[in-house]
Amino acid sequence: MTRQTKNIALFAAVFALILLTGFLQSWNVALAILNMGLISAIMALGVNMQWGYAGLFNVGVMGFVALGGLGAVVVAMPPVNEAWAAGGGRVILALLVGAGTIFAAIQSWKKLAKGRARNLTVVAVLLVGFIVFRWLFDGAVEAIEAVNPASTGYLGGLGLPVIIGWPVGALLAAGAAWIVGKTALGLRSDYLAIATLGIAEIIIAILKNEDWLSRGVKNVIGIPRPVPYEIDLQESASFSDRMTGWGLDPVTASSVVVKLMYAGLFAVILLGLIWLLERALNSPWGRMMRAIRDNETAAEAMGKDVTRRHLQIFILGSAVCGLAGAMMTTLDGQLTPGTYQPLRFTFLIWVMVIVGGSGNNWGAVLGGFLIWFLWVQVEPMGRWLMEQVTSGMADGSALKVHLLDSAAHMRLLTMGLVLLLVLRFSPRGLIPER
Amino acid sequence: MDLLNAIVALANFVIVPATAYGAQLALGALGVTLIYGVLRFSNLAHGEMMAFGTMLTILVTWGLQGMGVSLGPLPTALLALPFGILGTMLLVLAVDRSVFRFYRQVKAAPVIFLIASMGVMFVLNGVVRLIIGVDERIFVDGARFLISAREFKQMTGLNEGLAIRTTQVITLVTAVVTVAALFWFLNKTRTGKSMRAFSDNEDLALLSGVNPEKVVTITWLIVAALATIAGTLYGLDKSFKPFVYLQILLPIFASAIVGGLGNPIGAIAGGFVIAFSEVTVTYAFKKVAGYLLPEAWEPDSLVQLLSTDYKFAVSFVILVIVLLFRPTGLFKGKAV
Numbered sequence: 001m002t003r004q005t006k007n008i009a010l011f012a013a014v015f016a017l018i019l020l021t022g023f024l025q026s027w028n029v030a031l032a033i034l035n036m037g038l039i040s041a042i043m044a045l046g047v048n049m050q051w052g053y054a055g056l057f058n059v060g061v062m063g064f065v066a067l068g069g070l071g072a073v074v075v076a077m078p079p080v081n082e083a084w085a086a087g088g089g090r091v092i093l094a095l096l097v098g099a100g101t102i103f104a105a106i107q108s109w110k111k112l113a114k115g116r117a118r119n120l121t122v123v124a125v126l127l128v129g130f131i132v133f134r135w136l137f138d139g140a141v142e143a144i145e146a147v148n149p150a151s152t153g154y155l156g157g158l159g160l161p162v163i164i165g166w167p168v169g170a171l172l173a174a175g176a177a178w179i180v181g182k183t184a185l186g187l188r189s190d191y192l193a194i195a196t197l198g199i200a201e202i203i204i205a206i207l208k209n210e211d212w213l214s215r216g217v218k219n220v221i222g223i224p225r226p227v228p229y230e231i232d233l234q235e236s237a238s239f240s241d242r243m244t245g246w247g248l249d250p251v252t253a254s255s256v257v258v259k260l261m262y263a264g265l266f267a268v269i270l271l272g273l274i275w276l277l278e279r280a281l282n283s284p285w286g287r288m289m290r291a292i293r294d295n296e297t298a299a300e301a302m303g304k305d306v307t308r309r310h311l312q313i314f315i316l317g318s319a320v321c322g323l324a325g326a327m328m329t330t331l332d333g334q335l336t337p338g339t340y341q342p343l344r345f346t347f348l349i350w351v352m353v354i355v356g357g358s359g360n361n362w363g364a365v366l367g368g369f370l371i372w373f374l375w376v377q378v379e380p381m382g383r384w385l386m387e388q389v390t391s392g393m394a395d396g397s398a399l400k401v402h403l404l405d406s407a408a409h410m411r412l413l414t415m416g417l418v419l420l421l422v423l424r425f426s427p428r429g430l431i432p433e434r
Numbered sequence: 435m436d437l438l439n440a441i442v443a444l445a446n447f448v449i450v451p452a453t454a455y456g457a458q459l460a461l462g463a464l465g466v467t468l469i470y471g472v473l474r475f476s477n478l479a480h481g482e483m484m485a486f487g488t489m490l491t492i493l494v495t496w497g498l499q500g501m502g503v504s505l506g507p508l509p510t511a512l513l514a515l516p517f518g519i520l521g522t523m524l525l526v527l528a529v530d531r532s533v534f535r536f537y538r539q540v541k542a543a544p545v546i547f548l549i550a551s552m553g554v555m556f557v558l559n560g561v562v563r564l565i566i567g568v569d570e571r572i573f574v575d576g577a578r579f580l581i582s583a584r585e586f587k588q589m590t591g592l593n594e595g596l597a598i599r600t601t602q603v604i605t606l607v608t609a610v611v612t613v614a615a616l617f618w619f620l621n622k623t624r625t626g627k628s629m630r631a632f633s634d635n636e637d638l639a640l641l642s643g644v645n646p647e648k649v650v651t652i653t654w655l656i657v658a659a660l661a662t663i664a665g666t667l668y669g670l671d672k673s674f675k676p677f678v679y680l681q682i683l684l685p686i687f688a689s690a691i692v693g694g695l696g697n698p699i700g701a702i703a704g705g706f707v708i709a710f711s712e713v714t715v716t717y718a719f720k721k722v723a724g725y726l727l728p729e730a731w732e733p734d735s736l737v738q739l740l741s742t743d744y745k746f747a748v749s750f751v752i753l754v755i756v757l758l759f760r761p762t763g764l765f766k767g768k769a770v
Binding site: 055057059138183184187189190191193194195197201202205208341342343347351354402405406409410412413414415416417419420423 | 470475476478533536544545546548549550552553554555556557558559560561563564565567568677680681683684687688691695735741743744746747749750753754757758761
């Protein structure tokens with residue numbers, strides 16, 4: 001079997017699994033897996049760029065994904081005019097003062113001569129800037145959050161089509177990546193890992209607590225969609241007639257059709273990305289990246305600016321994660337900062353990349369689909385397993401109840417085992433780098 | 435009097451809690467730093483190892499409580515701790531034999547160990563949740579306070595109370611005993627010296643006849659003990675929730691890096707630096723300022739630099755500052 005047929009067979013097998021879900025469970029479940037699989041594949045592509053092309057260990061995927069989601073909210077939600085009137089300008093001024101303070105501190109650190117005068121100036125700049133910032137910011141936030149807190153209490157967005165929010169999400173993630181990369185790249189690999197872990201937690205903390213921006217744990221719901229609503233389809237006479245004509249129930253059919261539309265939209269983006277990335281990987285730029293990954297010293301000796309290239313790929317990869325995050329928030333129709341968990345949004349993506357094959361775009365995509373399928377399906381499988389294990393026990397025994405309750409946690413265990421087994425016995429993944 | 439009140443308020447809300455938290459972080463960071471020094475990778479599964487050890491301790495504690503065993507004013511968990519440590523040691527050795535030993539044999543890059551530890555993290559995470567569930571577990575018993583705020587007020591006649599919880603004292607005492615034992619082991623015993631030699635210069639240590647597998651085994655055993663103690667103390671002082679041990683990974687790593695990865699003294703110092711800055715920056719100084727400043731200047735706001743929700747940001751910012759100005763940490767750590 002040649003490499004190509006093997007890869008096609010692997011993809012066919014994963015899609016057969018999804019089809020099987022459609023036949024055995026329901027098409028809604030199958031399409032939900034497909035849609036999140038498409039998004040997971042894009043996230044895995046982003047991580048694969050950083051890890052597979054350049055060997056950068058980013059464990060802050062969750063943060064970039066969440067920032068992407070914020071991008072979708074900021075672009076697509078209707079603006080809350082009252083909140084803007086109450087404190088919109090002031091909050092922006094506060095943020096500018098904050099950024100200006102940090103910039104001024106960095107500049108005075110760089111420009112002034114070393115010594116006590118410099119230290120004092122920097123501290124003074126930071127202190128004064130912080131006080132002014134807090135004074136502007138606290139007042140503005142209070143005013144914004146007081147505007148009808150039960151339904152808005154935040155600035156809202158720009159009211160533009162949500163599709164525009166996807167690149168904006170990518171840009172937000174890229175901006176955060178620039179800040180992390182500037183400080184942590186060029187240091188040791190472990191430091192980058194811890195720094196990204198930290199920035200992800202901070203981004204989530206900001207989304208949870210800055211109600212004026214993201215409504216915090218009150219969640220932003222009802223983000224406008226790029227596709228029609230199920231209810232509109234059901235009410236449209238032509239749609240109902242056609243579906244009934246095909247012998248389908250219009251209610252089920254409407255949700256299937258909506259999911260198919262999402263799938264089409266996501267598939268276009270995924271294929272476009274793969275095309276771009278394949279072009280990049282096989283260009284002089286891609287060869288340079290791999291050369292840097294395999295031997296930094298040699299690449300540096302050849303005149304390549306390693307730190308700069310690392311920063312570039314780190315930003316690009318994070319932007320792809322942000323794009324996927326914006327798409328996911330659009331698919332969910334809501335931004336729920338409380339649900340971002342590192343195991344689900346950082347480490348699971350890593351499992352996808354390692355299992356699929358780091359350094360290979362198709363491998364990352366395959367890993368995205370396969371691992372997402374397992375993540376969803378291990379839970380019912382675990383429950384079934386637990387039911388078999390406990391079938392001999394007396395009904396109502398504490399152990400039986402406990403085992404049945406904890407079946408949901410089988411998925412973490414399974415993901416860990418899959419990662420460890422692949423890393424041990426097939427370290428290059430299912431579709432290895434060429 | 436106002437000055438005394440201010441000091442007591444500060445001690446009650448900042449110094450005492452931060453000291454206990456710092457001791458917990460220091461014990462956790464010691465585990466991370468030892469693994470880094472000897473096995474040369476950052477163990478992402480450390481938080482879950484702490485959770486596993488704590489879980490075992492809780493289970494034994496429940497058993498003991500069921501049998502009616504108690505330590506009087508001290509929490510029963512202290513009696514259960516040795517069992518928890520033993521169980522964790524077995525687990526950690528099993529993990530090392532089944533996962534990490536292979537990568538040592540093939541001399542894999544540190545980052546491969548890091549990824550493997552990610553897999554271990556997932557598995558342990560699942561195991562802990564399978565066994566004990568995701569809910570909050572409170573397993574502390576015995577006397578709640580050494581000094582309660584009311585007693586302190588009666589004793590001293592001050593307006594402010596100083597409450598010292600039993601768990602805080604136990605945390606500190608246990609941490610001091612543990613650290614003393616660890617340093618005695620590292621500095622005085624033959625095995626400890628061979629560990630340090632291996633950590634400083636692997637080739638030279640091998641040349642002098644140090645058995646690497648033995649060093650690695652001993653390291654894991656110590657780390658298992660440290661992780662269990664740190665996790666149990668944290669659980670006693672706050673409460674046991676499995677997901678917290680994933681979150682605490684960040685301050686622990688920050689402590690280890692701030693102190694200098696691979697340097698045990700640095701890990702302890704780092705733990706306290708991180709703990710004190712977290713608590714200080716997120717504490718609302720209104721009360722203290724109210725005592726110290728003349729009445730007219732008394733602030734209306736809380737005088738809180740950052741809300742407590744951002745405590746992770748504090749460890750991160752300190753980490754970044756230290757990395758920018760002293761990349762090897764406050765005490766000289768290792769560089770890869």
